[in-house]
Amino acid sequence: MQFQSQAVAKPYFIAAIGLFVGQILFGLIMGYQYVVGDFLFPAIPFNVARMVHTNLLIVWLLFGFMGAAYYMIPEETETELFSPKLALLMFWIFLVAGALTIVGYLMVPYATLASMTGNDILPTMGREFLEQPLITKVGIVIVALAFLFNISMTVLKGRKTSISLVMLLGLWGLAVFFLFSFYNPSNLVLDKYFWWWTVHLWVEGVWELILGAMLAFVLIKVTGVDREVIEKWLYIIIAMTLITGIIGTGHHYFWIGTPEYWQWFGSVFSALEPIPFFMMTVFAFNMVNRRRREHPNKAATLWALGTGVMAFLGAGVWGFLHTLAPVNFFTHGTQVTAAHGHMAFYGAYVMVNLAMISYAMPMLRGRTANSGPAQTMEMWSFWLMTVSIVFITLFLTAAGILQVWLQRMGSTPLGFMAAQDQIMIFYWLREITGFVFLLGLVLYIWSFFCKKGEAQTAA
Amino acid sequence: MINNTRTSHEIHATPPGDLAIWFFIFAELLAFGVFFVAYAFARAHNVELFNESQQHLNRLSGAINTLVLITSSYFMVRAVAAIKQGYSILCARWIASAIGLGFVFLAIKMAEFHEKFSAGISLSTNTFYMFYLSLTLFHFMHVILGMVILAAIMLKARNGSYSPANHTGVETGASYWHMVDLLWIILFPLVYVIR
Amino acid sequence: MDTPHEPHFIRPCTRIWLVLMALTCSTFAIGETGWSGTAVMLTVLGTAVIKVEMVANYFMGLRRTRWLWRGIVLGWLILVSGLITIAYLMTVK
Numbered sequence: 185m186q187f188q189s190q191a192v193a194k195p196y197f198i199a200a201i202g203l204f205v206g207q208i209l210f211g212l213i214m215g216y217q218y219v220v221g222d223f224l225f226p227a228i229p230f231n232v233a234r235m236v237h238t239n240l241l242i243v244w245l246l247f248g249f250m251g252a253a254y255y256m257i258p259e260e261t262e263t264e265l266f267s268p269k270l271a272l273l274m275f276w277i278f279l280v281a282g283a284l285t286i287v288g289y290l291m292v293p294y295a296t297l298a299s300m301t302g303n304d305i306l307p308t309m310g311r312e313f314l315e316q317p318l319i320t321k322v323g324i325v326i327v328a329l330a331f332l333f334n335i336s337m338t339v340l341k342g343r344k345t346s347i348s349l350v351m352l353l354g355l356w357g358l359a360v361f362f363l364f365s366f367y368n369p370s371n372l373v374l375d376k377y378f379w380w381w382t383v384h385l386w387v388e389g390v391w392e393l394i395l396g397a398m399l400a401f402v403l404i405k406v407t408g409v410d411r412e413v414i415e416k417w418l419y420i421i422i423a424m425t426l427i428t429g430i431i432g433t434g435h436h437y438f439w440i441g442t443p444e445y446w447q448w449f450g451s452v453f454s455a456l457e458p459i460p461f462f463m464m465t466v467f468a469f470n471m472v473n474r475r476r477r478e479h480p481n482k483a484a485t486l487w488a489l490g491t492g493v494m495a496f497l498g499a500g501v502w503g504f505l506h507t508l509a510p511v512n513f514f515t516h517g518t519q520v521t522a523a524h525g526h527m528a529f530y531g532a533y534v535m536v537n538l539a540m541i542s543y544a545m546p547m548l549r550g551r552t553a554n555s556g557p558a559q560t561m562e563m564w565s566f567w568l569m570t571v572s573i574v575f576i577t578l579f580l581t582a583a584g585i586l587q588v589w590l591q592r593m594g595s596t597p598l599g600f601m602a603a604q605d606q607i608m609i610f611y612w613l614r615e616i617t618g619f620v621f622l623l624g625l626v627l628y629i630w631s632f633f634c635k636k637g638e639a640q641t642a643a
Numbered sequence: 644m645i646n647n648t649r650t651s652h653e654i655h656a657t658p659p660g661d662l663a664i665w666f667f668i669f670a671e672l673l674a675f676g677v678f679f680v681a682y683a684f685a686r687a688h689n690v691e692l693f694n695e696s697q698q699h700l701n702r703l704s705g706a707i708n709t710l711v712l713i714t715s716s717y718f719m720v721r722a723v724a725a726i727k728q729g730y731s732i733l734c735a736r737w738i739a740s741a742i743g744l745g746f747v748f749l750a751i752k753m754a755e756f757h758e759k760f761s762a763g764i765s766l767s768t769n770t771f772y773m774f775y776l777s778l779t780l781f782h783f784m785h786v787i788l789g790m791v792i793l794a795a796i797m798l799k800a801r802n803g804s805y806s807p808a809n810h811t812g813v814e815t816g817a818s819y820w821h822m823v824d825l826l827w828i829i830l831f832p833l834v835y836v837i838r
Numbered sequence: 839m840d841t842p843h844e845p846h847f848i849r850p851c852t853r854i855w856l857v858l859m860a861l862t863c864s865t866f867a868i869g870e871t872g873w874s875g876t877a878v879m880l881t882v883l884g885t886a887v888i889k890v891e892m893v894a895n896y897f898m899g900l901r902r903t904r905w906l907w908r909g910i911v912l913g914w915l916i917l918v919s920g921l922i923t924i925a926y927l928m929t930v931k
Contacts, residue, residue, distance in 0.1 A: 687925045833883075
C-alpha cells in the first residue's frame with residue numbers, strides 16, 4: 185500500500201464480501217423455492233427472496249466498485265485521497281441504509297413498505313432491480329455524489345492517467361443513469377423504455393468502463409507491462425463497448441411497444457457486443473504473456489484472466505444466443521435469460537471485483553501477497569465457483585430451451601406451470617450446484633484467514 | 644514503432660499505423676457488414692417497396708459524395724507521402740484539405756437529410772427508409788469521428804511532432820479515414836443504385 | 839534514412855484515384871439508366887468490390903503487408919458481397 189488513505193477501501197471490500205454471502209444464501213433459498221414452492225412461506229415469499237437476491241448483488245457490486253475506486257485512485261493519481269473521513273462516513277451511511285432496506289423487504293409486506301417510505305409522493309418502487317424505497321434511492325444518490333466528489337477532487341489534484349479517467353467516466357455514468365430510476369411515467373411503454381436506461385446502460389455501458397479500468401489496473405500491477413500499451417487497448421475496448429452497448433439497448437425494445445426499427449437496431453448492434461469482451465480476453469492474456477515481472481500474487485492474476493474469459497462467455501456468447509429479434513421472440517423472459525444473467529454477472533462484475541479484492545486485500549493488510557497455501561486455497565475457490573456457475577448456466581440453458589419448446593413452440597403448447605413441471609430436474613441440478621458455489625465462496629473467505637505458510641511481505 | 648520506413652518495397656509484418664486501430668477497423672467493418680447484409684435480406688422480403696422507395700433518393704448527391712470521399716482519401720495518401728519526406732507543413736495541408744472535403748461530404752449529406760425530413764420521412768416510414776436513414780446516419784457519425792481524428796493529427800503535424808522516422812500517428816488516422824471511404828463505396832451502390 | 843524523392847507509392851495511388859473516380863461515374867450512369875436485372879446488379883456490385891480492394895491494397899497500403907491482413911479484408915468483402923448477392927438472387931426466380 186503506497187498511500188495511507190487507500191486503507192478506506194478495506195471496509196468496503198469486507199462489506200462487499202459479506203453482502204455477497206447474503207446474496208448467495210438468498211439465491212439458494214430461491215433455488216429451493218423453484219422446486220418446493222412453499223418453502224419458508226409465508227415468511228419469505230419467492231418474490232421477496234428474488235428481490236433480496238438481486239438487490240444484494242447490485243449493492244455489493246457497488247461496494248466493490250467504490251472500494252476499488254478508493255484503492256486505485258490514490259495510486260493512479262499519486263496523491264492521498266481528498267477526504268478519507270468522508271469516504272468512511274459514506275461507507276457507514278451506505279451500509280446502514282442498505283441493511284435497513286433489506287430488513288424492510290423481509291419484515292413488512294412490500295406494499296406497506298411503499299406507503300411507509302413515501303412512495304405516494306414520488307412513485308418509484310415496484311420495478312425489477314429498482315425496488316428500493318424512495319428514501320433509499322435518495323440515500324444512494326447522496327452517497328454516490330459524495331463519493332464522486334471525493335474521487336473527482338482526488339483526480340483533479342493528482343496525476344491524470346487513462347485508467348483513472350475511464351474509471352471516473354464509468355462512475356459518473358453510473359450515477360447519472362441511476363437518476364432515471366426516479367422517472368416513472370404512467371405510460372407502461374415509456375416506463376419500461378426509461379427503466380432500461382438505468383438497467384441496461386449500467387451493465388452494458390458504464391459498468392463496462394469500470395470493469396475495463398479495474399482490469400487494466402490489476403493487469404498493470406501484476407504484469408508490469410508498459411502503461412502505454414495497456415491504455416491504448418483500454419481506449420479501443422471502451423470505444424467498441426460504447427458504440428455497441430448504447431444502441432444495443434434496442435435488444436430490450438423488441439416487444440414492449442416501441443417502434444419496429446428497434447428490432448433491427450437492437451439485433452445488429454447487440455450482436456456486436458461480444459466484440460469488446462473478446463478484445464478484453466485477448467488483451468488480458470496478451471498482457472500476462474508479455475509480463476515483465478513475476479508478481480507473487482498468482483491468485484489475483486488467475487482472477488483477472490478468468491474475468492476476461494468468463495465475461496466473454498457469459499455476457500458475449502450467452503448474450504448473443506438470444507439477442508437476435510427472431511430468436512428473442514421465443515426466448516424472452518425464459519430461463520435462457522436467467523442463464524445469461526447468472527454467467528454474465530458472475531463473469532464480468534463478480535469476478536472483476538474478486539480480482540481487485542484478491543489483489544488489494546493482502547496489500548491493505550501489509551503484504552504483497554498471501555502465503556502459498558492461502559493462494560492455493562483461493563485458486564480452489566476460483567475453480568469451484570467458476571465451474572459451478574458454468575454448470576448452473578448450462579442447466580438453466582437446458583431448462584430454458586426445453587421451456588421454449590414446450591411452452592411456446594409445437595402444435596399443443598403447454599401452460600407456464602405445466603411446462604415448469606417438465607423441467608424440474610434442471611432446477612434440482614441447479615440447486616445442488618448452487619451449494620458447490622457456496623462452498624467455493626466459503627473457501628474464498630477462509631483463504632484470507634489461512635495461517636499456514638509465510639506471507640510475502642513488501643520489500 | 645515498427646514499420647516506420649516504408650519507402651522500400653519490402654513486405655511488412657503489420658499494416659500501416661498503430662495495430663490497435665486495425666482491430667478497431669476490423670470491428671467496424673464487421674458492424675457495417677452485418678448492417679449491409681441485413682439490408683440485402685430485408686430487401687429480399689420486400690423488393691417492390693425497396694425499388695419504389697429507392698426511386699426517391701437523390702442519386703446525384705450520393706455519387707458526388709462518393710467522389711468527394713475518394714478524393715479526400717487520396718489526399719490522406721498524399722499527407723502520408725509528405726511526412727515520409729519530412730514535410731510537416733505540407734502534410735498538415737494535405738490533411739486540412741482532406742478534412743475540408745469531409746465538410747463538403749457532411750454538407751451534401753445534411754442537404755439530403757433535410758430534403759427527406761421535410762418530406763416527413765422518418766425511421767418509421769417504411770423498412771427501406773429505416774435502413775437508408777440508419778445506415779447513412781451511422782456512416783455520417785463515422786465521418787465526423789474520422790474528421791476529429793484527422794484534426795488532432797493535423798495539429799500535431801503542424802507542430803512538427805511527426806518525422807520521416809516517426810509518423811505512425813499520420814498512418815493511423817489515414818487508415819481510419821480510408822475505412823470510412825471504403826464503407827461508403829459499398830453503401831452507395833447498395834442503397835442508391837442496385838435494384 | 840528516407841530519400842528526398844517522392845515515395846514510390848504516389849504514382850500508383852494517383853492512377854488508382856483516377857480509376858476510382860471513373861468507376862464511380864460508371865456506377866452513377868448505370869443508376870441513371872434505370873436498368874435492372876441480375877447482370878446489372880452483378881456489374882454494380884462487382885465494381886464496388888474492385889473499388890474496395892483498390893482502396894484497401896493501395897490507399898491503405900495492405901498490398902505491402904503480410905497476406906493475413908489483406909486476407910481479413912478480402913474475406914470480409916467476399917462474405918459480405920456474397921451474402922448480398924445471394925439475397926438478391928433469392929428474389930429473381
